[in-house]
């Protein structure tokens with residue numbers, strides 16, 4: 375079968391690229407090896423993790439927060455099977471939605487693993503082993519990423535597993551050891567801690583949440599510890615393995631830790647193996663990423679790559695932006711994704727969100743900047759919802775006042791960052807944000823106040 379465009383991989387990068395290409399009039403095929411479209415994000419990433427975070431947060435609120443509002447709920451308990459079923463239902467509904475979008479846009483689904491088989495050819499091998507060849511002058515590689523496991527960590531898919539297993543434990547582990555203090559480890563560690571597990575987080579670095587602003591990460595650390603996460607910094611894991619029905623984790627210079635389950639959350643790498651890249655002469659870089667130019671073109675004519683399998687932040691919305699820009703570039707010759715303005719969110723409680731440069735990056739670049747900070751404890755809305763931990767921090771160019779970075783830890787940070795991202799995309803100054811009339815009482819007023827604070831003009835602090 376011949377198409378104008380074939381996309382290998384049905385995650386947020388691939389299926390969004392397919393839809394945009396169909397909107398632009400292309401005859402599109404999409405190749406996906408899993409039974410369901412949606413990729414890591416929908417099946418075993420963003421969506422199921424956020425569903426469990428929400429359910430476990432509601433439990434936490436019922437236990438520890440509602441009483442402060444005068445709401446009495448008596449003994450609170452939970453049913454893990456129902457929680458998991460709800461999560462699975464959310465995933466199923468959304469994946470069915472993608473099927474409907476494929477049908478609506480006339481996109482042909484090819485079920486099976488795709489492999490480049492020379493210029494303009496993709497060999498698709500179905501689960502029964504049968505192969506067909508799909509032809510197209512343009513092919514997008516959107517194959518995503520997979521978990522990276524440290525040497526010595528013996529993942530068995532049950533006692534010692536990755537985020538995929540930790541999204542579906544059938545019982546609350548007595549003691550869960552999380553290797554890695556990044557966003558996946560902290561989000562899933564939070565879920566299981568709220569559900570009653572003792573959770574130990576082992577982080578090699580001297581801080582959590584590498585890559586995010588240091589001041590914000592430093593503010594998060596004691597909050598997470600206070601919630602009960604036993605976060606150990608500078609912990610170099612040498613091995614982790616199942617021993618009978620338990621696990622043993624060995625860390626340099628520490629007593630071995632015995633626990634019930636281990637979650638290896640030490641990052642992800644592009645899933646670029648077995649793709650037939652050599653058949654068209656594409657070489658990956660040392661991290662396994664497929665190198666591309668500004669229009670997502672690989673070194674092979676007619677072959678493009680997007681999402682987690684190319685350099686850049688491994689985030690679903692970044693993959694989507696790549697997908698749209700890649701297809702629009704094929705169509706119009708022009709595309710642009712501003713990787714400096716890709717927001718990042720950690721869905722712990724409080725949430726953490728960021729867009730733009732961190733303070734460390736600005737210092738390292740020798741940039742002259744001003745900083746405005748506003749605490750949620752001085753925000754009326756945060757008081758009314760009894761959620762006052764955290765702050766908003768705005769970094770602006772000292773000469774032009776242009777906003778260079780916004781970093782938030784606090785209630786609904788993941789939603790608040792949208793305004794900052796929009797403002798920065800329009801090249802806003804701190805004064806521009808400060809002069810916008812924000813509704814009262816709302817959390818976004820904290821962003822306005824932090825923008826005012828850049829010039830020492832915050833009203834409520």
Ligand SMILES: Cc1cc2nc3c(=O)[nH]c(=O)nc-3n(C[C@H](O)[C@H](O)[C@H](O)COP(=O)(O)OP(=O)(O)OC[C@H]3O[C@@H](n4cnc5c(N)ncnc54)[C@H](O)[C@@H]3O)c2cc1C
Nearest residue numbers: 383385387407413414415419420488518681682688689690
């Ligand atoms: C636990 C967890 C939580 C996360 N939470 C968030 C979050 O809150 N927000 C966020 O932005 N990001 C989050 N992410 C990251 C996000 O899931 C990824 O950045 C995103 O899915 C990348 O999209 P993609 O389309 O590039 O790749 P993927 O979503 O990985 O999709 C790639 C698809 O390609 C298919 N595929 C691979 N090889 C082949 C082949 N040879 N033939 C056919 N099909 C193939 C795969 O089966 C997969 O469906 C999370 C990830 C994890 C693991």
